[in-house]
Amino acid sequence: MKNRKEEGQSSSSETPLEKVDLRMKHHGVAGQGDYFTADDYARRASQMVQEGFTALKFDVDVPNPHSRDDFNRALTRQEIEYMVSLVEGARGAIGDEIDLAIDCHWNFNVNDILQFAWACEDLNLLWIEDPIPPENIAALRQVTQATRVPIATGENHYMRTQFHELLEGEAVNIVAPDLQKAGGLLEGRRIADLAEMYYVAVAPHNIAGPIGTMASSHVCAAIPNFLCLEWHAASVPFFDELVKGADQPMIKNGYIPVSDRPGLGIELDEEVAYKYRKRDEAFFED
Numbered sequence: 679m680k681n682r683k684e685e686g687q688s689s690s691s692e693t694p695l696e697k698v699d700l701r702m703k704h705h706g707v708a709g710q711g712d713y714f715t716a717d718d719y720a721r722r723a724s725q726m727v728q729e730g731f732t733a734l735k736f737d738v739d740v741p742n743p744h745s746r747d748d749f750n751r752a753l754t755r756q757e758i759e760y761m762v763s764l765v766e767g768a769r770g771a772i773g774d775e776i777d778l779a780i781d782c783h784w785n786f787n788v789n790d791i792l793q794f795a796w797a798c799e800d801l802n803l804l805w806i807e808d809p810i811p812p813e814n815i816a817a818l819r820q821v822t823q824a825t826r827v828p829i830a831t832g833e834n835h836y837m838r839t840q841f842h843e844l845l846e847g848e849a850v851n852i853v854a855p856d857l858q859k860a861g862g863l864l865e866g867r868r869i870a871d872l873a874e875m876y877y878v879a880v881a882p883h884n885i886a887g888p889i890g891t892m893a894s895s896h897v898c899a900a901i902p903n904f905l906c907l908e909w910h911a912a913s914v915p916f917f918d919e920l921v922k923g924a925d926q927p928m929i930k931n932g933y934i935p936v937s938d939r940p941g942l943g944i945e946l947d948e949e950v951a952y953k954y955r956k957r958d959e960a961f962f963e964d
Contacts, residue, residue, distance in 0.1 A: 693933050694891075694909035695733040695779065695804075695881065713743045716767025723768040723778075726912065730931030733777035733804060733906050736768055738794075739785045751810075753790035762797045769801045777804040777906075779830070784811045788820055795825040804906075805830040805852050805881075819849040830854050833883035837861045838868045845876045852905060856883040857894045866894075870901040879905040887911070888921045888928055892942045895934045907934070916954050922947040 719736060726734055741748075744756035753761075769778055780803055782791065791809040798806070805828040809821050812834045822829040828851035835841055837860065844850045853873050857866040870880045880903050884894050891909060898904045909929065911917040918927050922945040928934060937943025952961050 693732065693906055694929060695731075695735055695777075695906040714740055714764065716763045716770075719764045719767040720771035723771045723776075727772050727776055729912075731776075732932050733779065734768065734772070735779040735781055735807070735908065736764065737781045737783065738764055739781070739783050740764075751785065751787040751790070753786060753794070755793075758790065758794050758797065761794055765798055765801055765803070774802055778802070779804040779807060781807040782809045784808045784834075786810060788817050792821060792824055795821070795827045799826045803827050807831065807854065808833070815843055815847045815849045818844075819847055822849055822851060828852055830881060832856070832860075835860065837865060838872050841869045841872055845873060845878060850878065852879050852881050854881050854883045854908075856885075857897055858884075858886055858890050863893060863897050866897045867900065870897070870903060874901070874903045877903075879903050881905040882907050884908040885910040887946075888917065888944060889942065889946055891928065891934070892937070892944050895936050896942065899936045916950065919950045920947055920954075921945070 723734055738761040742757050742760050744754060744760055765780060786809060788810060795806055807830045809829060810817055812831060818831065830852035831850050832841065832854035833856045835844065841853055855866055855869050857863060860866060860869065873880055880901060882894050882898065884891055884907055894907055898907050918924055921928065955961055
């Protein structure tokens with residue numbers, strides 16, 4: 679879900695980046711499984727655009743029919759071409775007016791992810807996220823400075839000190855802190871202020887329910903360098919039911935209206951949360 683404030687739009691609205699949840703139809707070894715295709719990505723992308731989203735994010739570290747070793751960070755030419763075809767499928771379906779981001783979940787090495795990034799440079803990507811493991815800032819800088827595709831990372835970084843290392847090291851184009859674990863809402867604001875000193879945009883990672891999503895939205899509404907907020911619950915049918923007394927969806931045409939009620943402006947419906955808990959899972963005072 680994406681939040682870009684358009685001319686004449688109230689600053690109390692935030693846009694989410696829809697994390698498109700594609701599940702493997704069925705897992706299998708290379709050559710024996712049923713894998714996602716470019717057409718699958720195209721159909722899902724079109725569906726989410728029809729629901730009003732102006733930015734989408736897809737994974738490309740999905741099971742690959744050309745893979746021979748799922749634990750190896752190296753990619754063959756066939757694997758890279760397959761990954762690029764998925765991106766091309768999504769981009770071809772939504773055109774150039776919709777933003778498209780790609781997530782790699784830290785799975786690849788420097789050389790091979792650069793081969794992928796270079797092949798995507800004409801596809802007008804919003805970013806490539808977490809291309810390599812997060813620990814080596816020098817290696818991430820090498821990726822960031824070698825491609826025209828913006829590089830985003832941050833959901834596995836904590837507190838402003840680690841983000842300072844990323845920014846000072848010129849290793850990232852977009853920071854993506856997870857505001858539920860990077861140090862809280864105030865620390866998230868401090869991270870955003872720090873990023874603003876380097877003229878770097880913020881696109882918070884968010885896999886939270888309604889409470890965490892609304893909390894992140896309040897931070898996003900209060901910073902000058904907000905790009906978009908991830909939303910990860912398109913496949914959760916009871917997402918809006920979790921908001922006590924809700925009479926309308928939290929997300930409207932890809933935007934989240936930020937409440938001016940006290941606190942976060944929404945409350946968790948504990949009865950609904952209890953109803954949908956995992957079987958035999960402990961619940962608050964239980």
